[in-house]
Amino acid sequence: MTDIEDCSVSQTDGITVSARSVLLDSVPSAAKYLWGYYLCIENNSDHKIQLVGKDWNITDDKGNLYSDTSAGFKGELPELEPGEFFEFTSEAPLKSPCAVFYGSCKILADGHQSEIKIPTFNFSSHARAACVFN
Secondary structure, three states: OOOOOOOOOEEEEEOOOEEEEEEEEEEHHHOEEEEEEEEEEOOOOOOEEEEEEEEEEEEEEEOOOOEEEEEEEEOOOOOOOOOEEEEEEEEEEEEEEEEEEEEEEEEOOOOOEEEEEEEEEEEEEOOOOOOOOO
């Protein structure tokens, strides 16, 4: 797992989600920024869960919205016993140096589907400066 100090963290029904972003590459003249993000989903509940989908959004400071509502995680439907975790990395090519990531993961537990919150976190290439969203 990653260093928790660099992460945003949320908990829902005994499931902990840690998330963080990193700027992988930027080409300011072309207004393109390649962001990487990391998620760690830990099952701290008393029962087995299955990660079956996601509903994620990224909104940049120019008002552009990017969404991913899909099944699985890069083709996987991970099952997590109590105490196990799943790590997921991906990339987000954006037109802005500032954006916010938010959403949820869909889980199946005891035959019932529910959602767990992904902690809201920022993509910001401005060191120690807050992004201004319209």
